[in-house]
Amino acid sequence: MVQKRKTIQMQKILDYLSSVKTHPKAETVYKAVKKDIPSITLATVYRNLNKLAEDGMISKLEVNGEFRFDADCSLHEHCICKNCGEIFEYLDKKLPKKILKNFKSKKFSPTSVNVIFYGVCTKCKKKMK
């Protein structure tokens, strides 16, 4: 990957994202980064997050119409609870590779795949009973 010059703001955003496993929303990232850079605006955070996602430094997931961000770009799966919106990582490194291997289309050659499982988390499942 080409090392691009990063702004302090972008670095702070990336540092924060790398420190959490919660797949935060832009607003959550904004609140966290604002502690270090009080002058930062939500628009700047959005712009940087989108830039980082475009550059492949972070991944962007859409959950219930909201964008969530993840610093872990390695192939891994996500599980999204349809009830509370919580995102969990499901680590099966072989699964995306298997999917890619089994992908058969003459029209397209995929290089990566984003696997998302939708369902209900244990906490919500307990509440439903």
Ligand SMILES: [Zn+2]
């Ligand atoms: Zn849940």
